[in-house]
Amino acid sequence: MSEVPLTHILFLSTCLFFIGIYGLFTRRNMITMLMSIELMLNSVNINFVAFNKYLYPEKLDGIFFTIFVITIAAAEAAVAIAIIINLYRSHHSIDVEDATEMKY
Amino acid sequence: MSHPIYIALIPIIPLACFFVLGLFGRKYFTNSAGIIGTLGLLSSTLLSLVTAYEYFFVSGKINGVYQKIEVVKYTWLEFSKGISIDMGILIDPITVMMLVVVSFVSLMVHLFSLGYMKGETRFATYYAFLALFTFSMLGLVLSSNIFQIYLFWELVGVSSFLLIGFYFEKPSAVAASKKAFIVTRFADLGFLIGILILSFYSHTLDFGVLIERLTSTGSTFLITINAASFLGVSALTWGLLLVFIGGAGKSAMFPLHIWLPDAMEGPTPVSALIHAATMVVAGVFLVARLFPVFAISNPEALQVVMYTGAFSAFFAAVIACTQTDIKRVLAYSTMSQIGYMMFALGVSKYHGEEGLGYMGSMFHLFTHAFFKSLLFLGAGAVIHMVHSNEMKDMGGLRKLMPITHLCFLIACLAIAGIPPFSGFFSKEEILMASFESNKLVYAVALLTSGLTAFYMFRLYFSIFWSKEADTHQTHHGEGTWTMKIPLILLAILAVVAGFAPISSWITADGNPIKSSVPISFSVLPVSLAIAGILLATRLFKTSNELPQRIAIQLGSFYTAASRKFYIDEVYIFVTKKVLFNLIGRPAAWFDKNIVDGLMNLLAKLTASLSELIKGYQSGKVQDYALYFFGGIAGLIIAFIYLWK
Numbered sequence: 096m097s098e099v100p101l102t103h104i105l106f107l108s109t110c111l112f113f114i115g116i117y118g119l120f121t122r123r124n125m126i127t128m129l130m131s132i133e134l135m136l137n138s139v140n141i142n143f144v145a146f147n148k149y150l151y152p153e154k155l156d157g158i159f160f161t162i163f164v165i166t167i168a169a170a171e172a173a174v175a176i177a178i179i180i181n182l183y184r185s186h187h188s189i190d191v192e193d194a195t196e197m198k199y
Numbered sequence: 200m201s202h203p204i205y206i207a208l209i210p211i212i213p214l215a216c217f218f219v220l221g222l223f224g225r226k227y228f229t230n231s232a233g234i235i236g237t238l239g240l241l242s243s244t245l246l247s248l249v250t251a252y253e254y255f256f257v258s259g260k261i262n263g264v265y266q267k268i269e270v271v272k273y274t275w276l277e278f279s280k281g282i283s284i285d286m287g288i289l290i291d292p293i294t295v296m297m298l299v300v301v302s303f304v305s306l307m308v309h310l311f312s313l314g315y316m317k318g319e320t321r322f323a324t325y326y327a328f329l330a331l332f333t334f335s336m337l338g339l340v341l342s343s344n345i346f347q348i349y350l351f352w353e354l355v356g357v358s359s360f361l362l363i364g365f366y367f368e369k370p371s372a373v374a375a376s377k378k379a380f381i382v383t384r385f386a387d388l389g390f391l392i393g394i395l396i397l398s399f400y401s402h403t404l405d406f407g408v409l410i411e412r413l414t415s416t417g418s419t420f421l422i423t424i425n426a427a428s429f430l431g432v433s434a435l436t437w438g439l440l441l442v443f444i445g446g447a448g449k450s451a452m453f454p455l456h457i458w459l460p461d462a463m464e465g466p467t468p469v470s471a472l473i474h475a476a477t478m479v480v481a482g483v484f485l486v487a488r489l490f491p492v493f494a495i496s497n498p499e500a501l502q503v504v505m506y507t508g509a510f511s512a513f514f515a516a517v518i519a520c521t522q523t524d525i526k527r528v529l530a531y532s533t534m535s536q537i538g539y540m541m542f543a544l545g546v547s548k549y550h551g552e553e554g555l556g557y558m559g560s561m562f563h564l565f566t567h568a569f570f571k572s573l574l575f576l577g578a579g580a581v582i583h584m585v586h587s588n589e590m591k592d593m594g595g596l597r598k599l600m601p602i603t604h605l606c607f608l609i610a611c612l613a614i615a616g617i618p619p620f621s622g623f624f625s626k627e628e629i630l631m632a633s634f635e636s637n638k639l640v641y642a643v644a645l646l647t648s649g650l651t652a653f654y655m656f657r658l659y660f661s662i663f664w665s666k667e668a669d670t671h672q673t674h675h676g677e678g679t680w681t682m683k684i685p686l687i688l689l690a691i692l693a694v695v696a697g698f699a700p701i702s703s704w705i706t707a708d709g710n711p712i713k714s715s716v717p718i719s720f721s722v723l724p725v726s727l728a729i730a731g732i733l734l735a736t737r738l739f740k741t742s743n744e745l746p747q748r749i750a751i752q753l754g755s756f757y758t759a760a761s762r763k764f765y766i767d768e769v770y771i772f773v774t775k776k777v778l779f780n781l782i783g784r785p786a787a788w789f790d791k792n793i794v795d796g797l798m799n800l801l802a803k804l805t806a807s808l809s810e811l812i813k814g815y816q817s818g819k820v821q822d823y824a825l826y827f828f829g830g831i832a833g834l835i836i837a838f839i840y841l842w843k
Contacts, residue, residue, distance in 0.1 A: 128821075198819075199814075
């Protein structure tokens with residue numbers, strides 16, 4: 096079975112990253128924005144794993160980093176959801192356009 | 200002195216009274232405030248008398264010379280080594296005399312006010328202010344440091360302001376208190392600059408050291424201060440003259456006298472205390488305190504003191520002859536008598552027998568305090584009875600108020616200089632001193648003493664004789680016993696104070712001198728005084744047309760005198776027309792347009808800049824995220840292409 100070339104994997108991760116960015120900037124719903132951020136994090140994870148496997152197969156640093164990122168992402172999701180719940184309680188909406196009090 | 204503590208108590212008791220009455224008086228001591236204040240002051244007076252006894256008869260004299268004793272000295276603010284503001288107590292003959300005078304007159308006024316101010320809504324406040332004033336005045340005379348005296352000087356000014364403006368619902372009282380405060384404050388500016396000059400050159404603020412450094416011949420301080428000059432006048436003369444301006448402001452010397460007649464808007468006992476016996480002599484006291492410097496090192500400045508005093512004495516006496524408000528007559532008379540004290544200092548020299556003027560000045564201060572406060576309190580009793588200050592509302596009161604009448608007569612005789620009343624003795628000393636030193640001043644003084652007798656008896660006859668009393672005004676009697684006792688006590692003092700051997704107690708250099716004025720010398724002033732009295736008797740004893748006709752004969756001179764020689768108008772012209780238009784308005788224009796304009800420009804620039812960039816803080820999370828990514832992208836580009 097022929098191996099998948101590295102470039103394909105990098106292409107996949109880049110696609111995922113920019114889909115994430117696009118979602119982050121275009122969506123007004125905070126949950127969707129959170130999901131977009133998760134997409135971006137996962138694209139980074141893919142990069143870590145791919146480079147680890149293709150460039151330094153004898154080491155495990157990239158994989159460790161990926162596990163760290165997943166852990167942090169879980170914590171971040173918990174915090175973000177807490178913020179969203181609070182926002183909903185105070186504004187009865189989770190649309191970011193509705194929460195612009197902190198401006199000039 | 201072995202017991203300094205009780206001397207410190209003399210000013211502290213009135214201060215305590217001030218705090219107690221000022222803080223709790225209106226609530227808890229509405230009726231007893233007067234008793235509390237009077238008792239407090241009674242103890243101060245007794246302590247003053249003890250101090251005087253102790254000083255003059257027991258411990259003040261060393262080798263036949265009265266010493267300056269520094270009882271307490273506490274360094275309060277130290278600027279540099281040697282220059283410090285101390286809070287101290289300095290005891291010397293004039294201090295002791297002033298202690299007795301101030302506390303005694305203040306006690307009499309406290310007592311008199313018990314009846315006079317009865318039923319006032321702000322009775323307790325009145326006593327609190329009186330206590331504050333007494334405290335400041337006692338502190339002033341006890342000061343051992345020239346800056347300490349300045350502090351108390353200002354406190355005296357404030358308490359005088361409060362008391363003149365006591366009836367603050369009367370616009371004229373408010374205006375008078377403001378006028379008094381501003382004029383004296385203006386003069387105090389001179390005083391402050393004078394203090395700075397003197398202390399700058401002598402490197403000290405302490406009276407004893409200052410006087411010693413500026414009087415001992417050959418001292419380096421004296422040489423430098425004489426060498427430094429400004430506009431051709433030496434720094435020492437400037438310093439002393441500026442200090443004298445401060446003194447002239449408080450003592451109502453020409454041309455800074457304009458506040459004193461208006462200050463009569465205050466309650467009459469206050470006028471007796473502040474504007475007759477105590478505060479207005481503070482200027483004389485100040486010159487006397489620095490007298491060695493004046494007399495030994497700088498006779499030029501002393502000349503100025505002399506001419507200012509002599510002119511004020513005569514000028515005020517002329518005005519006093521034309522006034523119709525009895526308190527104003529007394530105010531001008533006060534100014535005239537203080538003029539006497541000032542020129543007596545001016546003609547005096549320092550050593551031995553030549554210091555007669557100094558001694559006479561202090562003697563006159565002493566006797567004047569009693570008979571002038573008696574006159575004011577008597578006037579207060581009269582005003583209390585007829586509810587008017589104008590002479591035309593009075594007349595024939597001698598039957599209705601016999602005690603007041605008698606006391607007032609004694610005071611008039613004393614101020615006119617008729618023997619054996621107290622004013623005679625002190626005035627003779629002054630006349631003698633000026634006769635020996637300056638004939639011109641002597642002539643002015645003589646003329647003034649004749650005028651004094653005339654206007655005092657004009658006042659006396661207008662109040663107590665002139666016409667039959669208007670009986671329906673007599674709804675109450677002469678006043679309570681608390682009003683009569685001070686009158687009687689002061690009258691006794693006005694008679695006997697002249698016999699006090701002041702010449703062996705208070706002299707310029709501390710050595711007792713023997714002063715004897717020959718009887719032949721007294722003939723002229725006394726006969727002039729009697730002539731003045733006779734003239735007043737002829738004109739005013741029974742109401743007639745003669746004074747009117749004389750006034751018309753004198754024409755414009757009489758008008759000018761009765762309008763106080765238009766000094767007030769000159770002040771108004773100078774301040775309103777000249778100062779406001781030439782300095783005030785341009786300064787205001789500069790402030791409004793240039794200074795404010797600069798600030799407004801800065802503010803506008805900042806505002807427009809913020810208008811430009813404030814849109815970036817939109818409050819939208821996604822905008823911020825965009826800037827963030829934009830920033831990252833920019834940094835990446837910079838790292839890759841620019842910063843290799």
